Amino acid sequence: MKKIVVLTGAGISAESGIRTFRDSDGLWEEYRIEDVATFEAWLRNPALVQDFYNQRRKQLYEVEPNAAHYALVELEKKFEVQIITQNVDDLHERAGSANVLHLHGELKKSRSTIDPYLVYDIKGWELKMGDKCEKGSQLRPHIVWFGEEVPMIVPAAKLSAMAGIFIVIGTSLNVYPAAGLIHEAPYSGTKYLVDPNDCRVSHIPNLTFIKEKAGSGVPKLVEKLMAKSC
Numbered sequence: 001m002k003k004i005v006v007l008t009g010a011g012i013s014a015e016s017g018i019r020t021f022r023d024s025d026g027l028w029e030e031y032r033i034e035d036v037a038t039f040e041a042w043l044r045n046p047a048l049v050q051d052f053y054n055q056r057r058k059q060l061y062e063v064e065p066n067a068a069h070y071a072l073v074e075l076e077k078k079f080e081v082q083i084i085t086q087n088v089d090d091l092h093e094r095a096g097s098a099n100v101l102h103l104h105g106e107l108k109k110s111r112s113t114i115d116p117y118l119v120y121d122i123k124g125w126e127l128k129m130g131d132k133c134e135k136g137s138q139l140r141p142h143i144v145w146f147g148e149e150v151p152m153i154v155p156a157a158k159l160s161a162m163a164g165i166f167i168v169i170g171t172s173l174n175v176y177p178a179a180g181l182i183h184e185a186p187y188s189g190t191k192y193l194v195d196p197n198d199c200r201v202s203h204i205p206n207l208t209f210i211k212e213k214a215g216s217g218v219p220k221l222v223e224k225l226m227a228k229s230c
């Protein structure tokens with residue numbers, strides 16, 4: 001069975017109603033990364049950081065996967081599919097994708113501030129100051145903040161290197177190391193990119209750019225791949 005690796009970013013969840021980060025109406029237009037998405041921000045004003053992620057989590061309970069998430073599940077009928085997502089939402093899982101690797105953490109989880117291996121499911125949308133891990137330290141959002149290490153990048157790079165087909169959906173490819181994964185995919189392998197806006201990918205060999213929103217572009221691409229003999 002041919003292996004397909006799919007790298008997704010905020011754009012795949014945009015049509016579900018989750019804001020991207022760097023588009024004109026993106027989250028980083030309203031908030032400063034330095035205030036809500038760094039460890040220094042957490043040390044300075046943990047309540048503000050908690051509130052930012054609580055709002056994101058609350059919204060996650062109000063949205064649903066869209067046609068792009070569901071189309072990727074369809075692909076599993078014919079291919080071995082590995083999703084590598086930069087998104088902290090759970091829309092791939094809720095659509096039914098079997099193999100999802102989260103590079104930047106998961107909104108619905110918390111982790112200990114003294115032991116990174118202590119990770120918990122958050123019950124409901126709110127993580128509060130005073131919520132503690134079993135070792136007694138404050139719980140923080142299970143999110144990879146700017147400047148922090150990305151523990152899942154090593155397995156993600158290994159998986160990318162095994163891709164027969166590499167698909168990129170809805171990411172500005174601005175944030176490393178995630179943006180570098182496309183270079184881990186086999187040089188001569190087939191690659192697709194789905195995004196309604198121009199992307200900095202002209203230098204990538206064997207890449208087909210589908211300049212469409214994920215909700216329409218991904219189902220079309222999936223239909224094409226399903227129709228091909230492999």
Ligand code: OAD
Binds near residue numbers: 012
């Ligand atoms: P960005 O906001 O940087 O990029 C979103 C991409 O989605 C852009 O290329 C848009 O053109 C595209 N897009 C917008 N609407 C779309 C749609 N309907 N269908 C398909 N594509 C669409 O988001 P990411 O690249 O995911 O990290 O950002 C990477 C990381 O930066 C995030 O994981 C987050 C952020 O800061 C952390 O918070 C650690």
